[in-house]
Amino acid sequence: MMDIREPKYQWGQPVISLVDLFNDGSYPDCEPDTLLVAQGASGEIVQVGHHVDANIPVYLVEFGIPGQASRVIGCVEDEIQPVS
Numbered sequence: 001m002m003d004i005r006e007p008k009y010q011w012g013q014p015v016i017s018l019v020d021l022f023n024d025g026s027y028p029d030c031e032p033d034t035l036l037v038a039q040g041a042s043g044e045i046v047q048v049g050h051h052v053d054a055n056i057p058v059y060l061v062e063f064g065i066p067g068q069a070s071r072v073i074g075c076v077e078d079e080i081q082p083v084s
Contacts, residue, residue: 004050004055005050005055005056005057006057007048007050007057007059007077008057008077009045009048009057009059009077009080009082010045010048011045011046011047011048012044012045012046013044013045013082014042014043014044014082014083015042015043015044015045015059015061015075015080015081015082015083016040016041016042016043016080016081016083017037017038017039017040017041017042017043017061017063017075017079017080018039018078018079018080018081019039019079020035020037020038020039021035021036021037021073021075021079022034022035022036023036026074027071036063036071036073037063037065037071037073041063041065042063042064042083043061043062043063043064043073043080044061044062045059045060045061046060046061046062046072047059047060048060049074056076056077057076057077058074058075058076059074059075059076059077059080060072060073060074060075061073061074061075061080
């Protein structure tokens with residue numbers, strides 16, 4: 001049995017996006033490859049899950065986007081970093 005990789009970040013932690021995040025098809029109200037969140041956007045982790053096949057933590061991050069409703073986007077550790 002494989003050991004589950006522990007998450008580095010926790011629920012409620014403020015983070016910023018390290019990269020532009022595009023629609024991978026999980027937002028049916030947006031065209032595929034639409035920019036959902038720009039690099040440097042701030043958000044908060046609202047849930048921490050785990051991708052079983054890849055054995056990596058997945059973070060649901062709520063990003064507040066000026067002029068739009070906030071979006072909750074699934075991110076992996078190399079796409080976000082804690083706000084210092």
